[in-house]
Amino acid sequence: MKDNELYELLGFVKISTYRTLTLKTIANTLKMPSEIAKENNTRTSQISTALLDLKKKKLVICVNENARKGRLYKCTDLGLKILKYLD
Template sequence: MVSNTDEDELWNLVGFLRISSTRYKTLEALVTEYLIPSDIVKRTNLKPAQVSLALHDLKEKKLIKCMNEKAKKGRIYHATSLGKESFKMVNDYLMNDKNDP
């Protein structure tokens, strides 16, 4: 069961993702795969600078994790459990929004 504080934080993260399609697309790419930034750019059609900023923002909120933090190049990123849960909530929110008249 999710506590009220945890639920409030999750909804804050849903809003954080909803207001930025760049963050949403970046997280979407990382929910099921381990990717380097150039792969994210290819899959999302975002610019490298956009992906870089999104990775920074998502990492700061603990929605993604860098798997090889000490690497200078070829850093590999993946969604955390919190990131996956937040992403699922965003999609559920979007589906409910589409079903409302």
Template sequence: MRNNEKFLEQVAYVQVSKHRTNILLFMQNELYTPKQIGDGVGVRTNHISNLLSQLKKFNLVYCATPNIRKGKLYALTEDGLNVLKYLKQKQEE
């Protein structure tokens, strides 16, 4: 996993942004609305929507409730969980 080019690109993409890093650390293994994520990491909801959209493009988060208009729930993908695990290991070092 550590030598996988896609994984390394995902890690680099997250690490260059404090907001993206904080979102992954905040979400862990839970489902959250964009408002909850924004409140949890201290970022306005409209900016969170952009960040979540970007994280979806990198296959780090997914919308668990795509068919509802308000109150969508987001969670980490398997790739997102792997990047989160890597980031947490780096924090412990």
């Protein structure tokens, strides 16, 4: 990945408090949206939107996509790379 592409993704994450919090909270673990919301004292709907945005950019993946409840998310390698640049 070229530096400019990396910086573009970094800006995409940093421009949103919820995307930043979500990525930082997941880090090297598996988390449900409700867990992320609880840890950051935010609404689950805000975290779900952030997860959708991060998923579209291939920064996180859902490891059990077919589950109706209890979906678990983790950072991709690209997400972990972006995470290194976050405060």
